[in-house]
Amino acid sequence: MYLEKMSLLDYRNYATCDVEFSKGVNVFLGENAQGKTNLMEAIYVLAMTRSHRTSNDKELIAWHKEFAKISGRVQKKNTQFPLEILLSSKGKKAKLNHLEQRKLSEYVGHLNVILFAPEDLAIVKGSPSVRRRFIDMEIGQISPIYLHHLANYQHVLKQRNHYLKQLMIGKRDDHTFLEVLTEQLSTHGAHLLKERMSFVKQLEKWAAPIHHEITQAKEVLKISYQPSVEATNWEDVDQIFLDLMTQFEKGKKRELDQGNTLYGPHRDDLLFFVNEQNVQTYGSQGQQRTTALSIKLAEIELIHDEVGEYPILLLDDVLSELDDERQTHLLTAIQDKVQTFLTTTSLDGIKKHVLRQPRTFIVTNGCVELEDK
Ligand SMILES: Nc1ncnc2c1ncn2[C@@H]1O[C@H](COP(=O)(O)OP(=O)(O)OP(=O)(O)O)[C@@H](O)[C@H]1O
Numbered sequence: 001m002y003l004e005k006m007s008l009l010d011y012r013n014y015a016t017c018d019v020e021f022s023k024g025v026n027v028f029l030g031e032n033a034q035g036k037t038n039l040m041e042a043i044y045v046l047a048m049t050r051s052h053r054t055s056n057d058k059e060l061i062a063w064h065k066e067f068a069k070i071s072g073r074v075q076k077k078n079t080q081f082p083l084e085i086l087l088s089s090k091g092k093k094a095k096l097n098h099l100e101q102r103k104l105s106e107y108v109g110h111l112n113v114i115l116f117a118p119e120d121l122a123i124v125k126g127s128p129s130v131r132r133r134f135i136d137m138e139i140g141q142i143s144p145i146y147l148h149h150l151a152n153y154q155h156v157l158k159q160r161n162h163y164l165k166q167l168m169i170g171k172r173d174d175h176t177f178l179e180v181l182t183e184q185l186s187t188h189g190a191h192l193l194k195e196r197m198s199f200v201k202q203l204e205k206w207a208a209p210i211h212h213e214i215t216q217a218k219e220v221l222k223i224s225y226q227p228s229v230e231a232t233n234w235e236d237v238d239q240i241f242l243d244l245m246t247q248f249e250k251g252k253k254r255e256l257d258q259g260n261t262l263y264g265p266h267r268d269d270l271l272f273f274v275n276e277q278n279v280q281t282y283g284s285q286g287q288q289r290t291t292a293l294s295i296k297l298a299e300i301e302l303i304h305d306e307v308g309e310y311p312i313l314l315l316d317d318v319l320s321e322l323d324d325e326r327q328t329h330l331l332t333a334i335q336d337k338v339q340t341f342l343t344t345t346s347l348d349g350i351k352k353h354v355l356r357q358p359r360t361f362i363v364t365n366g367c368v369e370l371e372d373k
Contacts, residue, residue: 001076001112001309002339003043009069010062012038013366021339021361028343030180030363036343040115040316043341045068046083047111047312049094049104052119057087057327060347076309083111087322105140105147112141112303112311116296116318123295124280124288128269135270138299139199146195153188153265160185160261166260167328182248185264190241192265193227197234200225200270202305209329210273214290214329219274221294228267286323297333315342320349326350332341 008017013035028036037053041060044052050123051060067088074081084095093100094107101107122130122354140147160181204223204365211221231243245316247263248255272279272291279291303311313334319327319342329355334340344350360371 006072010065025358048114117316149191165259211294273316
């Protein structure tokens with residue numbers, strides 16, 4: 001799949017902008033703070049309905065404006081369609097084929113995107129919440145039902161935490177409602193866990209050989225999901241539900257003492273091991289970078305496997321951060337099959353010969369122009 005064109009209206013520092021992209025490599029070249037990342041972000045929002053940089057949609061609207069619009073046209077093997085996102089202080093609307101989608105989860109997944117930015121090192125180095133968000137965003141792209149369970153899980157979790165606090169401070173003493181919430185949480189939680197376990201297995205299947213190759217067979221990458229609840233069979237959603245319920249029963253006193261939900265997918269983590277050592281704790285900066293790169297490249301293959309088409313790839317400010325070998329590996333892996341967008345302040349540090357006929361855009365103060373050849 002590829003994004004044929006995109007238009008912006010009052011998006012960040014763009015008043016208006018219309019760009020037609022190449023199916024291959026697109027380069028956004030410009031000085032600092034001109035709007036290169038804003039363009040990448042707009043593509044990401046068009047695909048995912050939310051930014052990778054902020055959870056506050058108001059920041060995306062140009063200063064002193066009421067609303068912002070991003071529209072684009074997607075080409076797939078057998079179909080093509082327009083997408084549109086409208087952002088306003090009242091909320092956002094997502095249109096697929098000019099029709100507003102009632103649920104954002106029904107919109108997400110029509111344009112698949114993988115973003116690789118320097119912050120992605122946090123998937124390896126950062127806190128468990130970063131990794132949980134990563135898993136949720138990536139599975140959400142290939143499974144709308146996952147997003148449905150996730151939204152419900154988060155809603156019930158909030159309610160349950162609030163109710164546990166009220167029980168803790170003695171404002172309530174009826175445990176029947178807690179049981180109802182526990183059952184609902186376990187229902188949605190079981191679906192999340194089943195999908196996460198299967199996703200992590202797939203991710204490892206694709207990432208391990210890529211990592212092996214980038215490190216010239218020196219390193220073996222393993223990825224392990226760390227659940228806060230033990231289940232007897234991760235492929236059986238009913239069994240996971242029962243195991244969650246059992247854990248809540250066992251841990252009831254602890255939860256009531258702390259007024260908080262202590263088990264379930266919102267407490268889980270993902271660990272990366274290189275040659276059997278936890279790369280977050282013991283890995284060098286280089287090993288952590290390679291791990292992040294392997295994961296991103298694996299995701300491209302994973303989406304292709306699930307969806308039948310390659311996603312588009314956004315490389316925000318990462319190419320110059322990679323050494324020659326990793327750069328070559330990345331660019332060769334995507335060549336001719338993945339539509340790629342990359343930002344840079346200079347093409348100097350970039351292996352231009354590997355980039356076959358890129359389309360270069362000059363970005364200056366919220367304006368995008370095709371480079372004169
Ligand atoms: N809501 C907004 N309205 C208007 N301008 C905004 C808004 N949000 C950010 N900006 C402006 O966008 C510019 C930053 O753009 P962006 O983050 O895309 O920079 P960049 O070209 O990627 O730079 P760098 O190379 O430093 O990463 C800044 O000048 C900032 O003031």
